[in-house]
Amino acid sequence: MAKAPTVDDVARVAGVSRQTVSNVVNTPDIVREATRLRVEAAIAELGYRPHAAARRLRTRRSSTIGIHLDPYAGGISGVVLDRFVHALTERAGERDMRVLLYAARTPEEEIARLGDLLEGGEVDAVVITGTFHGDPRTGWLLDRALPFVSFGRPWGEDDVEAPAHLWVDVDGAAGTGAATAHLLGRGSSRIAFLGWPGGSGTGDERERGWRESAASGPRWVVEENVSAARDVVAAGLAADPGVTGIVCASDSLAIGAHLAVTVAGRPDITVIGFDNTPAVEALGLSSVEQLPEKVASGALDLLMGENGTVVAPRVPTAGAAHVLVEPRLVVR
Amino acid sequence: MAKAPTVDDVARVAGVSRQTVSNVVNTPDIVREATRLRVEAAIAELGYRPHAAARRLRTRRSSTIGIHLDPYAGGISGVVLDRFVHALTERAGERDMRVLLYAARTPEEEIARLGDLLEGGEVDAVVITGTFHGDPRTGWLLDRALPFVSFGRPWGEDDVEAPAHLWVDVDGAAGTGAATAHLLGRGSSRIAFLGWPGGSGTGDERERGWRESAASGPRWVVEENVSAARDVVAAGLAADPGVTGIVCASDSLAIGAHLAVTVAGRPDITVIGFDNTPAVEALGLSSVEQLPEKVASGALDLLMGENGTVVAPRVPTAGAAHVLVEPRLVVR
DNA sequence: GCCGTCAGTTTGATCGTTCAAATGACGGTC
DNA sequence: GACCGTCATTTGAACGATCAAACTGACGGC
Numbered sequence: 229m230a231k232a233p234t235v236d237d238v239a240r241v242a243g244v245s246r247q248t249v250s251n252v253v254n255t256p257d258i259v260r261e262a263t264r265l266r267v268e269a270a271i272a273e274l275g276y277r278p279h280a281a282a283r284r285l286r287t288r289r290s291s292t293i294g295i296h297l298d299p300y301a302g303g304i305s306g307v308v309l310d311r312f313v314h315a316l317t318e319r320a321g322e323r324d325m326r327v328l329l330y331a332a333r334t335p336e337e338e339i340a341r342l343g344d345l346l347e348g349g350e351v352d353a354v355v356i357t358g359t360f361h362g363d364p365r366t367g368w369l370l371d372r373a374l375p376f377v378s379f380g381r382p383w384g385e386d387d388v389e390a391p392a393h394l395w396v397d398v399d400g401a402a403g404t405g406a407a408t409a410h411l412l413g414r415g416s417s418r419i420a421f422l423g424w425p426g427g428s429g430t431g432d433e434r435e436r437g438w439r440e441s442a443a444s445g446p447r448w449v450v451e452e453n454v455s456a457a458r459d460v461v462a463a464g465l466a467a468d469p470g471v472t473g474i475v476c477a478s479d480s481l482a483i484g485a486h487l488a489v490t491v492a493g494r495p496d497i498t499v500i501g502f503d504n505t506p507a508v509e510a511l512g513l514s515s516v517e518q519l520p521e522k523v524a525s526g527a528l529d530l531l532m533g534e535n536g537t538v539v540a541p542r543v544p545t546a547g548a549a550h551v552l553v554e555p556r557l558v559v560r
Numbered sequence: 561m562a563k564a565p566t567v568d569d570v571a572r573v574a575g576v577s578r579q580t581v582s583n584v585v586n587t588p589d590i591v592r593e594a595t596r597l598r599v600e601a602a603i604a605e606l607g608y609r610p611h612a613a614a615r616r617l618r619t620r621r622s623s624t625i626g627i628h629l630d631p632y633a634g635g636i637s638g639v640v641l642d643r644f645v646h647a648l649t650e651r652a653g654e655r656d657m658r659v660l661l662y663a664a665r666t667p668e669e670e671i672a673r674l675g676d677l678l679e680g681g682e683v684d685a686v687v688i689t690g691t692f693h694g695d696p697r698t699g700w701l702l703d704r705a706l707p708f709v710s711f712g713r714p715w716g717e718d719d720v721e722a723p724a725h726l727w728v729d730v731d732g733a734a735g736t737g738a739a740t741a742h743l744l745g746r747g748s749s750r751i752a753f754l755g756w757p758g759g760s761g762t763g764d765e766r767e768r769g770w771r772e773s774a775a776s777g778p779r780w781v782v783e784e785n786v787s788a789a790r791d792v793v794a795a796g797l798a799a800d801p802g803v804t805g806i807v808c809a810s811d812s813l814a815i816g817a818h819l820a821v822t823v824a825g826r827p828d829i830t831v832i833g834f835d836n837t838p839a840v841e842a843l844g845l846s847s848v849e850q851l852p853e854k855v856a857s858g859a860l861d862l863l864m865g866e867n868g869t870v871v872a873p874r875v876p877t878a879g880a881a882h883v884l885v886e887p888r889l890v891v892r
Numbered sequence: 893g894c895c896g897t898c899a900g901t902t903t904g905a906t907c908g909t910t911c912a913a914a915t916g917a918c919g920g921t922c
Numbered sequence: 923g924a925c926c927g928t929c930a931t932t933t934g935a936a937c938g939a940t941c942a943a944a945c946t947g948a949c950g951g952c
Contacts, residue, residue, distance in 0.1 A: 232679065234937095234938055234939080235938070235939065235940095236938085244901075244902090245901065245902045245903075246902085246903090246938095246939085246940090247901075247902065247903080247940075247941090248900085248901060248902080250939070250940060251900095251901085254940085258899085258900075259900075259901090260899085260900060260901090263900080263901085275679075277675065277676060277679045277680040278680060278938085278939070279617070279680060279681050279937085279938050279939070280616075280622070280680045280681050280682040281613050281614075281616035281617040281622065281681055281937085281938080281939090282613075282617050282907090282937070282938035282939035282940085283938080283939050283940075284612075284613035284616075284907095284939090285611070285613040285614050285617050285906095285907050285908065285909085285937090285938080285939070285940095286906075286907055286938080286939045286940045286941075287907090287939080287940065287941090288907075290612070290613065292660075297645075297646050297649050297650075299646075299650070306642075306838075307639070307642075307838070310638075310639075310642040313629075313661070314629050314631075314663075317629050317661040317662065317663045318629075318631070318663040321662065321663050326660055326661070326662070326682070327660070327661045328624075328658055328659070328660050328661075329645070329649040329658070329659045329660075329661065330649065330653065330658070331646075331649045331650040331653050343609070344609060347564060347607075347609045348609045348610060348611060348612045349611050349612050349613055350612040350658070454841075454842045480842065483842045483843070484842075505838070505839075506638075506639070506837070506839060507837075507838055507839035507842055509786075510786045510812065510815045510816075510839055511815070566907095566908055566909085567908070567909065567910095568908085576931075576932090577931065577932045577933075578908095578909085578910090578932085578933090579910075579911090579931075579932065579933080580930085580931060580932080582909070582910060583910095583930095583931085586910080590929090590930080591930075591931090592929085592930060592931090595930080595931085610908085610909075611907085611908050611909070613907085613908080613909090614907070614908035614909040614910090614937090615908080615909055615910075616909090616937095617907090617908080617909070617910095617936095617937050617938065617939085618908080618909045618910045618911075618936080618937055619909080619910065619911090619937090620937075893952105894951105894952090895950105895951090895952090896949105896950095896951090897948105897949090897950090897951105898947105898948090898949090899946105899947095899948095900945105900946085900947095901944105901945080901946080901947105902943105902944080902945070902946090903942105903943085903944070903945085904941105904942095904943090904944095905940105905941085905942090905943100906939100906940090906941080906942105907938105907939090907940090907941100908937105909936100909937090910935105910936090910937090911934105911935085911936080911937100912933105912934095912935090912936100913932105913933085913934085913935100914931105914932080914933070914934095915930105915931080915932070915933085916929105916930090916931080916932090917928105917929090917930085917931100918927105918928090918929090918930105919926105919927095919928095920925105920926090920927090920928105921924105921925085921926085921927105922923105922924095922925090922926105
């Protein structure tokens with residue numbers, strides 16, 4: 229196949245210079261109308277496309293954002309991340325940005341990858357997910373002043389007023405709070421919470437939303453596992469038959485609870501999940517929807533500014549370095 | 561922050577030339593041991609990283625593969641694609657390749673994106689998914705001799721002996737065949753198939769696997785939808801109570817069937833799904849696992865050769881232009 | 893008639909790497 | 923001792939775009 233045309237080829241055909249072609253492509257408004265039309269015709273005639281690598285080299289910008297994919301966990305929770313990746317790709321495309329995936333099995337491996345990608349100019353910024361207390365990645369990135377945003381708050385002293393870095397997260401407490409309020413409004417008075425063992429920031433937040441919604445009822449604890457959840461709920465219901473609603477920290481737990489409720493022959497008990505995965509949708513359970521689309525928009529807003537098209541390094545300012553998305557209860 | 565070091569900086573510190581540094585990075589075996597060690601020390605000391613864009617510009621290779629993400633459908637089936645993307649990212653990383661996502665809502669939009677990405681040198685090849693009969697994308701790509709592989713067969717006259725392009729797919733008939741055989745082995749003799757309306761290649765394949773496994777039993781047809789599936793199965797069972805096994809074309813359908821079976825109080829009926837999504841796992845249903853990891857490996861093998869590290873344009877040769885993955889029945 | 897301004901366009905330099913060809917060192921062969 | 927081949931390394935050029943600065947007319951003010 230013939231060599232791909234370059235700016236010079238277009239310039240020759242249109243009877244202008246390289247730079248004018250470049251201007252037509254990048255900043256059309258500074259070119260005179262007549263010239264612009266001539267150049268555009270030449271571009272169309274030759275089928276010219278800017279060569280991405282050359283542009284990246286000169287501008288020192290890749291217009292690409294990296295995002296980590298965990299080793300596939302198999303569980304239900306991965307769905308939220310996948311939806312987030314979907315949404316991020318769509319939103320990024322609207323701002324002329326690309327999304328590059330990278331895989332890593334351990335934080336150390338991930339740090340090595342991050343170095344290659346960011347310092348090699350492969351990406352302009354990264355989105356890291358699943359942050360935890362004392363996460364080595366954030367410190368490493370901050371030390372080098374590399375641009376990034378995390379999906380998941382820093383879990384530091386004060387994430388909002390003195391944020392260590394940019395972050396986006398879903399307000400888990402608001403989600404379980406809404407679920408609890410919904411059950412209260414439907415006449416349930418004794419509402420249980422089915423959650424994970426304490427210490428995980430996310431789980432604690434979700435529990436807080438239930439507790440603060442004036443819910444009286446037992447708190448059941450179990451690992452993230454459908455059949456374990458089922459057993460815990462079965463035992464819990466036997467001990468406390470007055471429960472008429474169960475708010476769960478995840479959809480996996482909700483499915484377990486649903487199975488226990490069904491087996492116990494207690495259709496009067498309403499189970500509400502968290503994440504609104506296809507699995508609970510199929511079962512007809514209500515669930516808290518994380519709105520990954522809003523999370524994706526928020527991440528880009530933080531990295532690039534509200535309407536920017538380039539990644540601009542930003543110093544985290546009190547109150548302005550995060551986006552906290554209010555989830556939505558999907559009632560079924 | 562200080563300017564990132566370049567090959568020249570490393571060369572100066574190590575007392576060698578640019579090119580030798582480049583050789584140490586790319587073809588270490590042609591550099592004398594002593595020199596190599598000196599250069600490696602300099603690289604480590606300066607924290608040098610090759611600049612991706614410069615390398616891409618010079619080598620005319622991006623070492624990146626593009627893959628399309630459909631607009632998020634919400635259903636269960638998207639999970640297989642997401643797992644495939646996961647696996648592709650991991651396998652690609654092992655071959656020093658990156659995976660770039662792109663979004664498009666229509667085939668036309670996708671073609672525009674493909675042009676930008678491939679002809680602009682942003683990616684070396686693309687993986688297209690969800691091919692259908694008369695797909696405009698494949699023709700467009702073939703016309704321009706752009707490297708690509710599809711997840712999903714071309715659905716042409718003879719995909720195997722006279723393939724139009726490279727493709728990977730899962731042997732759907734083998735999957736439903738295995739499911740049917742499993743039920744027969746467990747003593748079921750009357751086995752129903754719950755599938756989609758005819759005409760979709762994928763669905764027809766899956767039905768064929770059931771039919772050819774010497775299964776006698778009704779064939780129920782319904783759109784991909786949990787509650788519709790439930791209703792169809794409920795009606796079917798009422799009309800034909802002798803059925804003791806149901807092989808389904810998807811997990812969504814299987815969940816519907818499972819609900820109908822449960823409501824009908826027929827625990828003797830076994831339901832088998834297709835895709836092995838977290839949802840059926842949570843419900844404890846058996847399902848046919850597509851093995852997206854093998855599909856990903858197959859796609860890369862086709863694009864780059866068994867052990868290659870660069871995308872090599874390949875002419876589809878009879879029998880050697882596809883990978884057909886044998887799925888695995890997961891019994892629960 | 894001269895000068896400054898400004899919009900529109902062109903020119904030269906540069907981004908960091910790898911390719912292709914040239915160079916140098918060394919040993920073996922006749 | 924001249925020649926050749928091989929191995930390790932160096933040198934000059936090129937990849938295709940954009941930045942920054944220089945240039946060109948046209949226009950208006952004085």
